Amino acid sequence: MFRVERARQLLGEMLVYCFAVVLLTGGFLAFFYKPSGEAVLYGGGYEPLRGVTLSAAYDSILYIGFDVRGGAFIRGLHHHSSILLGLGTVAWLLLGRFRYAFAVLGLGAFAGISGYGAADDLLSGTFLGKAPIPLWYGLHLLVAVAVGAVLVVSSRREAARQPRTVPFVVLSIGLTLLAVFGL
Template sequence: MDRARQLLGEMLIGCFVIVLLSGGFLAFFYTPSGGVVPYTGSYEPLRGVPMSAAYHSVLDLGFEVRGGLFLRRLHHSASVLLGVGTAVWALLGRFRYAFAVLGLIVLGGLAGYGAVDDLLSGTVLGRVPIPVWYGLHLLAALAVGAALVISSRREAARNPRTLPFVALSIGLTLLVVFGL
């Protein structure tokens, strides 16, 4: 059971790396602003519709940046797997901070939706400024990454990794993330 839990922990780190890399790419095209601008992109039915600059940048990312929609979907699916995997990981073992990490993942996901100004717009949470959501999203991601790496190092000290084990964890992570 300890080896299965360690494998899941390694897969979670793999998911986190995918989230980190895809989020880094997405950040280059993202505008964290709540200012209202008219849509000027290539999607004709929305042309001229007023929206936040953050949402406009996300639409541009999806419609006009090569591979942008794929990376946005990859970021989302790896984030969901990270949350579900952390819940399973917490149920399997002794990691005493697992529920705190799971809470950070949920907070990071909520902040991600708030930063895009997508699902929270028009709600009470939609009144929080977009740069605050974006900063919260980044801080939660860094905290989750630090907790996963520290826990993985502790488990590896108790039960050392082997090359086949590392190859299996990387292969399973890629299979699960790209299989969705």
């Protein structure tokens, strides 16, 4: 029983660090993102789309991917870390931390949907795409804060039951980096 609790605590710590990666990469992306549904003509680095009318939000996503140094890497890291956060939450749920896992999983799914809505790419043309892009972006940020709060509260409660040690923290950070950059 002790080992399952420690594994659950390790996975919970990894989720917190994975969320930190999502938060940092999201902060970087926010500097270049324009949450607007205004129609603009694309004039960026991707030749086949030049002159095509698209939303300012999608134009900024293309700008990040093709014209910002390291932008495609950061966007991919944000996406992969978000997926790891969702998969890790499912594993955390299976290890028995039911109280918070459903909240993180539900909020994480909503964060993913609102992220796609804010990018105006996958949801465009659907009934969900009818919502204004600034609304999607605001929901994405709000849900990210809620996920972080749930993870931090849960991690602190786990640490109160069984304190972290330096090797434990180093292991959880190392495994998180391996998972994030190993995808």
